[in-house]
Amino acid sequence: MVKSMKRALIISRTENGLDAISELVKDDFDDIHCTTSVSDAEKLIDQTDFDLILVNAPLSEENGLGFSARCADNTKSCVVLLVAKDRAMDAFDLVDSHGVLVVSRPINKRLLHNYLVFSHSFKERMLSAQRENERLKNELEEIKVINRAKLLLVQCLTMSEQQAHRYLEKQAMNLRTSKLNIAKQVIRTYEN
Secondary structure (H helix, E strand, O other): OOOOOOEEEEEEOOHHHHHHHHHHHOOOOOEEEEEOOHHHHHHHHHHOOOOEEEEEOOOOOOOOHHHHHHHHHHOOOEEEEEEEHHHHHHHHHHHHHHOOEEEEEOOOHHHHHHHHHHHHHHHHHHHHHHHHHHHHHHHHHHHHHHHHHHHHHHHHHOOOHHHHHHHHHHHHHHHOOOHHHHHHHHHHHHOO
8 A cells, every 4th residue: 555645636527437536546545636627626736735646538628638748747746647548559659758657448456556656656756856956956056155255265365275165164163154154245245
């Protein structure tokens, strides 16, 4: 059972479709929202973070491919598109680049569960990579600011690079703040 998956959104053009799919995923999710309308689904997505968005194509307003792609592009949700078996390869070709998992009907409950576990694991790895990427970007920005401050100290106070580095570290230690804050103060002081 996928314990960390909590909230799902199911979109299908019929109530029977919603009921059948809800029954298939009820063991994996605590909170299942269902709708037959793309506009209602979009409102729900704006209000709530879903672990899974499951689209049973075609939908009333559209074929479901565009909606699935938009969901994958604009949310952190796992997006699964259910399609008729004879349409699966075409759907895959159109939405795979967006990260949408295409599953053909008829659906085997156990196989769907395995797809959901895989999809969730993949999403977690992607989110972890995004967090690491963000951390590295922030670290790089800090290094740029600190290096700019060192350059200003070298140019304005004729310090060596090593002296400028020591100055920033010592000031940070003495003032009990980060080197980044000291670097920003140096930049404000000497760039004006």
